[in-house]
Amino acid sequence: MKATRTIGPALLMGAALLMLAACGGGRRSHTPGELECMERAMYFESIRSSRDGMIAVGSVVMNRVASSDFPGSVCGVVGQKNQFAPGVMTREMSGSSMLAVREAALSVLQGERHPLIGNAQFFHAATYRASYNNMHYVLTTGGNAFYEKRRPEFVTRPNPPGALEGITARL
Secondary structure (H helix, E strand, O other), X not given: OOOXXXXXXXXXXXXXXXXXXXXXXXXOOOOXXXXXXXXXXXXXXXXXXXXXXXXXXXXXXXXXXXXXXXXXXXXXXXXXXXXXXXXOOOOOOOOXXXXXXXXXXXXXXXXXXXXXXXXXXEEEEOOOOOOOOOEEEEEEEOOEEEEEEOOHHHOOOXXXXXXXXXXXXXX
């Protein structure tokens, strides 16, 4: 008589969770820490003024994560000294905008990018005027001007374009 092996409920649950995790389409899973760090960048840098602004900030964070010039994680990028708003990692977040911030952060972590951000890895307040000759502006949205750093001879848009909103709006 053959011995039969019984699979316990805990083992079945673990197997089910592994199978679900594998269904991510090859996408890297993001920890709750990364979600909170992305929310913090969007909350303190986009002034929560528009979904476009939040998605653009998140796109810059992800462009930096993908670059060897910056830390390789969302929290590493957002927490990098002198790169984002003072207190970005420690100040309290609250208010009615938190639901929109969470939705935008999740969307960026799942792969959404602002379609006009391109390879931009930098931004500043739209009202700020810099005198550097290596700033190629790609977008102004959510109160920020987004740009790529280029050699001066390759800068074709040295001034921020007019603000553009409504590109990433959800229906």
